[in-house]
Every structure is written in C-alpha cells, then in structure tokens.
Amino acid sequence: MHRGEDVEARVGVAELTVTVTPGTPPQVTLSGEVDLATAPDFERAVNSLFSQGTASLAVDLSGVSYLDSTGVSVLMRAVKQCRDRGGDLSIVGVSDRALRVMKLLSLDRMVRLYPQGP
Template identity: 30%
Template structure:
C-alpha cells in the first residue's frame, strides 16, 4: 500500500494540489476534505498535479470530479497537470479527457492561465 501524500501551495493563478501515492477508496476522503479549505477565488485556476500518483480507482476519479465541482462552484477553472500515462489511458476510457484540461506540468498549467479581464 502506498499512502497518499498531499501538498498544497498558492500561486497567483490559484492553488496547486500535488498528489503523491495512491488515490483510492482509502485516501480520497483526504482530498475531498481539503477542498473547502482551499483559497480559490472566482477567475482563478485550481491545478491538481498528478505527477506522483501511482494508482487511481473509481473513488479517486470521484474525488477529482469533486475538485472540479468545487472549482466550478467558485467560478474558477480546474486543470490536471502531469497525468501519468497509466492514468491518462483510464481517463480517456471514461471520458475525463473531455472534462479536464491537462498540461505536462503544474508550471505549464500556471503559465496557460490568464487572469480575468478587469471589469470597467
């Protein structure tokens, strides 16, 4: 068993959540409990960095969808970064590649974000 480690950091674009380990039934609650504590503003982007995720089951997918719903409720965007190939295949099979924008790194996701236009 490879426990899930969760690190968060804040960037001008919004929060970045870095996951390492197994995102599964036993660990998905950890991600879901973190979401309300994230300082996510309208127009920002939540980045979920999957670089270190070694396994993801349906509960993990549900946690990612909960993160998406959290971002949408805050009127923010969400992006996945560094999706490992083994997860990319699963995400493609279940259609998540149509739901999430993906980037090769968290830094690339941050660079692709653009702040909302200033309102007059």
C-alpha cells in the first residue's frame, strides 16, 4: 500500500445505475452506491416521475452495495411526496444493514419494506 496509484484505484468514484420501469406503481431500481455524489441521480429520477403525475412508487435496493444518509434522505423526501399526492412508497430488496438504519429512523412505519431474499 505504498504506491499512490493502488490507493487511488481503491478509492475511486462511487457509481450508481438508476433504472425506471413503468408500471403501477413505477419502480426505480438502484444498483451501486447511493451517497453524496450519486444521490442526486436517484432524486432526479424520482422527481421526474412525480412531475409526470406519479403518486405511488416502488424502489428496489437489492443492487445497492452502500446507502448513506444522503440516500436515506432522498427516500424520506420521496415518502413525503407520495403521501402528499395520496400515494405510498414501497422499498424492496432491503439489506439487513439498511433495514436496521431504516428502523432506527422509523422509516419502517412510513413505508412498506420488503427485505432481500436469501
């Protein structure tokens, strides 16, 4: 670990893929890391759906390897927007670690959470 390029390669830049699948409700599937650098991509996708009249939304976190407080904040704002429109938000593919955080924030009382399968 004495070579700068080794450290630089490990640190890298977080990547996130956001896929929107039309449906009732539409589903936003995330793959990668949701953090300060990538959460705006997630929020743009969600806001785009709301601007099209979406009231309810499903978010798939099964491909998420890291979720920080910025990502959780996007989820919480999405919950509020769904409720304001008379809809609701469901989160599928929730890892054990993310589930613990969401329970600490009482997010499990505001949305339907579906844990990852075995």
